[in-house]
Amino acid sequence: MKTTEPPAPLPAESGVPVAKVDVPAGPSRKEKKEGGVLNAFSHGILVLWAIMVVLPLVWAFMTSFKSDSAIFGSPWSLPDKLHFDNWSRAWTEANMSDYFLNTILVVGGSLIGTLVLGSMAAYVLARFDFPGNRFIYFLFIGGMSFPIMLALVPLFYVVNNMGLLNTIHGLILVYIAYSLPFTVFFLTAFFRTLPTSIAEAAFVDGASHSRTFFQIMLPMAKPGLISVGIFNFLGQWNQYMLPTVLNTDPDKRVLTQGLVQLAVSQGYKGDWSGLFAGLVMAMLPVLAAYIVFQRQVVQGLTAGALK
Numbered sequence: 001m002k003t004t005e006p007p008a009p010l011p012a013e014s015g016v017p018v019a020k021v022d023v024p025a026g027p028s029r030k031e032k033k034e035g036g037v038l039n040a041f042s043h044g045i046l047v048l049w050a051i052m053v054v055l056p057l058v059w060a061f062m063t064s065f066k067s068d069s070a071i072f073g074s075p076w077s078l079p080d081k082l083h084f085d086n087w088s089r090a091w092t093e094a095n096m097s098d099y100f101l102n103t104i105l106v107v108g109g110s111l112i113g114t115l116v117l118g119s120m121a122a123y124v125l126a127r128f129d130f131p132g133n134r135f136i137y138f139l140f141i142g143g144m145s146f147p148i149m150l151a152l153v154p155l156f157y158v159v160n161n162m163g164l165l166n167t168i169h170g171l172i173l174v175y176i177a178y179s180l181p182f183t184v185f186f187l188t189a190f191f192r193t194l195p196t197s198i199a200e201a202a203f204v205d206g207a208s209h210s211r212t213f214f215q216i217m218l219p220m221a222k223p224g225l226i227s228v229g230i231f232n233f234l235g236q237w238n239q240y241m242l243p244t245v246l247n248t249d250p251d252k253r254v255l256t257q258g259l260v261q262l263a264v265s266q267g268y269k270g271d272w273s274g275l276f277a278g279l280v281m282a283m284l285p286v287l288a289a290y291i292v293f294q295r296q297v298v299q300g301l302t303a304g305a306l307k
Contacts, residue, residue, distance in 0.1 A: 060283070064279070066086075067273060086277040089274045090262070095258065096262070098253075099259075102253060103255040106243075107236045109168075113173075115229055118179075119183075119218060121140075122187035125137050127191060137184075137188065140184040140185055144181040159246055166248060167252070170246065198220070233286075237286055238286070243257055
């Protein structure tokens, strides 16, 4: 049985040039030290930032189960027992249940309308070339930079003249108009990253534009829809200025208005435990939404860079 042996290296005197292989040098001790210092510094900043964000939330949640005397007597200690009556008192006596229902109706309706209208407008701007395409796109971008403070007075008169003042559906329409610029801007960039071959194949098979959009392109844009939906949900859930101006009916107040009213009334009554319970109630849906969809948010934000 014969074995194949590697050829012996040629001597230098043979005149045949020998190729030199450059072996990459490993990181020097100085570079390793600088990298370790940088990692330690960045991790320290992240830990500090996490403490600054998490500690107030934990303290507010802990305080919502304390009595009023314990809040002022030992604000940093754990509650001696869980006072669930704080939550029930805030839910019933402070009308937090009504504020929650109104907020869910307004935010739910406006979120659906914003995603449907914004995705359709973004798809057309991203996929079709027509006269005025860039002009319309920059109009949406200009709407992002327009201060809402300057539009409050004319917006009040417009909504009042349309008979939509102090109504749930009127507030939904205003929220949709307020959220559309950012939604169109975000989804336009996202739709441009999607492959065009699938839509072209659908057109060849006889699919209409609406069917191609709703059955093919919209499911492909799910990460972007979830990301922009979370951002709009946070902005609309925490919106205070628009409902304060356009919704003065006490029976139709949303959660932010109810929290301000609760802070005023409970402050005079000295019911600080009920106030903290209402505050935690308002924070829980936002935290839950972000915890559930945090992976989709990251995917939607990074998808535009991975074309």
